[in-house]
Amino acid sequence: MTEPRDAIRTARRVVVKIGSSSITAPQGGVDLYRLQALTGVIAKRSLQGDQVLLVSSGAIAAGMTSLGLTKRPKDLATQQAAASAGQGGLMAAYTNALKLHGLNAGQVLLTADDMHRRSHYVNASRTLEKLLELEIVPIINENDTVATDEIRFGDNDRLAALVAHLVNADALILLTDVDALYDGHPRTPGTTRIPVVSSMEEITGVDISATGSAVGTGGMVTKVAAAQLATAEGIAVLLTSAEQAVQALAGEDVGTLFLPTGRKRRARSRWLAHASxxxxxxxxxxxxxxxxxxxxxxxxxxxxxxxxxxxxxxxxxxxxxxxxxxxxxxxxxxxxxxxxxxxxxxxxxxxxxxxxxxxxxxxxxxxxxxxxxxxx
Incomplete structure (x- = not known):
């Protein structure tokens, strides 16, 4: 009998999204220990013959220390400056960490405009397909240094869902600073983890209004929205904490699994429905x-x-x-x-x-x- 989490365990192409708070320190800067732990998990899955793409936040948080900042900047210009200062160091950390496992990393920076425009969308798809063909792990982030308020994704959860569409992924794993979706506030006595969500109607009454971390932009709202975006195209989504990444990629009973609600459509239809x-x-x-x-x-x-x-x-x-x-x-x-x-x-x-x-x-x-x- 097929178990729901077989969708994660047997996925041949997986998109993993990691939030800023899971790989950077609260005051900014890359936390190398946590980043190396994550790349170890990704490397294990990749060396088993599966294809893994990583959508990573953290460029702005990584650059905060270079700018002498202790809090995430709110104005766009300073965010862009921090991203410029931090993106190189973040990518170098990933490159060095993956090399320890004999793997190479390839940086891909995207803007919302790259998704909206059909020609850019197709070119991005070709680039990612070639990287995977060459057994290079794509490290994907929003190009914060040039994105404006009008053409931003808003958060990397949405970007991760669109990347999952772009590469026709089998599964999307959202790693964050909470271990699952709960039927109430996680700190409230009596609340319980929601292990599986078969349809979005099942969580209509669940409070997902909590905000994200001090160095990130997302919260539970953006993660549930990303799950809805991906499951509509036949992609299973698992939401859990970075600390449970090993169990998550192994298909164990952790986090919250969102089951596909729709069927996979051809690439052009996915772009038209969600990215145009x-x-x-x-x-x-x-x-x-x-x-x-x-x-x-x-x-x-x-x-x-x-x-x-x-x-x-x-x-x-x-x-x-x-x-x-x-x-x-x-x-x-x-x-x-x-x-x-x-x-x-x-x-x-x-x-x-x-x-x-x-x-x-x-x-x-x-x-x-x-x-x-x-x-x-």
């Missing part, structure tokens, strides 16, 4: 919703009732039902101004309708092709 940047919304009538969701057809102008936002042909837009709930996402073939002139029209009357409303004729065509659309 949405630039507008199309509200559909009931018939179009049924056609898109149930019959999985392309979207035609006749099914669109309202256009919201400004977008260009080729941009990503959300498709909404009459109540405004998002039901799908796709790459639109019209500019927003063009589409506004043909909404609700059949293809054989759309061009004539556009002429009658003034302006140049709009070539009647499918709004979103089925191959460019994903149901959420």
């Amino acid at each position: 940047s949405v630039n507008g919304r199309l509200v559909l009538d009931a018939g179009a919703v049924e056609a898109v969701v149930q019959r999985q057809t392309s979207l035609l102008p006749v099914g669109v009732t309202r256009v919201e936002g400004m977008f260009r042909s080729g941009d990503t837009v959300d498709l909404c039902d009459p109540s405004g709930a998002v039901i799908a996402r796709g790459l639109v073939s019209y500019d927003s101004t063009e589409l506004t002139r043909v909404v609700g029209r059949r293809l054989d009357t759309a061009t004539a309708s556009a002429r009658s409303r003034g302006g140049s004729a709009v070539a009647a065509r499918t709004v979103i092709r089925r191959d460019d659309l994903v149901v959420l």
